[in-house]
Amino acid sequence: MSGNILIVDTDKSFIKGLKYSLEQDDYLVDISSSGKGAIEKIDKKTYELVLLELDVPDMNGLTICQNIRSLSSVPIIFLTEIDEDIKKILALEYGADDYMVKPFNILELKARIKAILRRVNNKNNDLDKSIIDTEDFTINTLGRKVISGDKNINLTGKEFDLLFVLASNPGKVFTREDLLEKVWGYAYYGDLRTVDVHIRRIREKIEKDPREAEYILTKWGVGYYFKAK
Structure with missing residues (x-):
């Protein structure tokens, strides 16, 4: 598996080793030592993945992540x-896909990268290119859009995938592990709170009152399910 990867970090020794290791798996690796430089690169070039240090001198990593999200839905893994826990949760809130703490096993990082890229590359395989209608919004699986009235509900790629899995299986309860594997592409590697964070963000966007959800419901002690109205 290959693809363009951008590493945003200032630790030259760390970057050198990581770049070499990724290139052994045929990834094409670019480097940026600043948030501004990273954003400029992403604006000009397509990347399959960004590995982002949380503490970059010229710009907070969360701000970089937020800026990247305004340009691209490219997967982002924080390396820090x-x-x-609060930093991990904030990273997910700002649109990161995963979070790893240094020092880490390079084989685990590669496994997570492969899982994320596999999910992205195959994300349309399960779509039946149809319309899922509810009373309050419509899920267009072909255009990967969620529309309420004449307005587009702005979901990230991961949020759309998660909503689609639930909405296309109304009434079926999915555990967090199930959703982590189906949407993120791996089991047990990721933090289960990733699912909770994304569910909350989706509720804030599609529910009339996120505190009294009508569509994405919680089965306490088990997981989540979609209740079509």
């Missing part, structure tokens, strides 16, 4: 020495 900060092992704090």
